[in-house]
């Protein structure tokens with residue numbers, strides 16, 4: 001060992017000194033081998049549906065360059081504060097730090113950056129191309145419609161959004177409860193999109209006639225009308241059940257829902273709506289039981305949301321599906337709850353490729369469940385038939401997050417209408 005010092009003479013450096021032959025090292029051949037520096041997409045960015053440059057965002061935050069971190073997010077995602085709260089953070093599932101201890105809390109970081117920008121009233125320097133004179137009509141102001149408006153405006157298109165409801169936001173406003181996504185946060189992020197020059201016409205449902213007119217007034221149309229109609233439960237007594245999505249809508253619209261929330265409630269389904277209905281009922285003093293036809297691990301709802309629901313006291317009954325609802329709606333001593341559900345027991349018959357169970361009835365085994373209320377949340381579909389992407393009649397192009405068809409003018413379909421994964425980040429980053 002030779003004892004060297006750093007130039008300022010402070011830190012001793014111990015360099016290993018070999019007295020053996022270096023013949024073994026074939027340096028002659030090494031000189032042709034040089035390290036190749038290649039910039040790769042990090043695992044977290046690859047897993048993020050909007051493709052945020054997460055490593056750069058983390059680096060900027062670590063240097064306290066919050067406005068720069070915010071603008072980096074805004075390059076790919078118009079909703080940092082929204083996604084920081086409700087995105088299912090696939091990024092964290094892919095984070096390689098979890099091989100050592102835990103994933104980096106990327107969504108918390110995103111929320112912090114988004115909230116800081118909102119509270120300090122920052123105005124982003126978002127680069128936009130000059131106006132190209134072309135106009136796009138957008139049907140629906142959910143994350144898909146607003147995401148389309150945001151990116152198209154930055155590309156120089158003039159965008160007008162037409163929304164059937166009284167306020168913009170789609171499921172972000174009417175479905176996701178405020179304890180998960182406060183209204184002010186959503187409104188601030190929508191205002192920023194409007195400030196780019198996007199006009200939103202509320203209470204203006206697009207019809208097929210309007211669509212024909214759009215073809216003469218605009219250069220392209222984007223349809224992002226979402227999955228607004230819930231699938232009906234088709235069993236005897238189904239009319240006694242309350243539509244879960246409508247229930248969430250009524251709460252956001254501040255309609256009187258108090259009467260529907262006290263006592264026990266069965267929530268039928270295993271997706272986002274079922275979880276949000278159950279967690280909302282807990283907050284309103286109810287005692288919800290989720291009834292799901294498959295197993296917990298097969299639920300389409302995001303697993304941490306399911307866990308939070310269970311932690312909050314929501315009960316879960318797996319491998320059961322309702323086949324009959326009875327009850328007059330009045331309680332008695334023999335029959336303490338107004339409704340009796342007959343539940344068919346199910347069993348796993350096979351496992352699908354991604355590990356999801358395929359289930360079949362377990363013979364004629366049934367059980368009864370008495371509850372005060374029943375909510376359904378068994379899936380949704382487009383509200384009107386023309387919201388569906390036309391299949392064969394026009395040439396079409398499938399992009400990562402939307403489908404483009406050539407019909408007089410280009411018509412793009414996006415959001416829940418085209419995405420296999422129904423999530424905010426999946427639909428708002430249309431790149």
Ligand SMILES: Cc1cc2nc3c(=O)[nH]c(=O)nc-3n(C[C@H](O)[C@H](O)[C@H](O)COP(=O)(O)OP(=O)(O)OC[C@H]3O[C@@H](n4cnc5c(N)ncnc54)[C@H](O)[C@@H]3O)c2cc1C
Nearest residue numbers: 140142143144164170171205206225226415416422423424
């Ligand atoms: C209860 C619930 C909770 C959820 N929670 C989460 C979550 O935590 N995280 C997550 O990532 N995803 C969540 N999702 C999924 C996510 O909300 C959706 O994937 C996303 O909102 C779809 O966006 P979209 O723009 O396609 O449709 P939507 O958000 O449904 O918006 C469609 C808009 O189009 C409007 N519209 C419909 N027809 C017309 C018409 N003819 N003319 C004009 N406007 C029209 C509607 O009024 C609506 O405003 C949840 C979904 C639900 C139902």
Ligand code: SF4
Nearest residue numbers: 048087089090091107
């Ligand atoms: S949008 Fe979602 S997946 Fe992407 S960085 Fe944010 S939390 Fe992660």
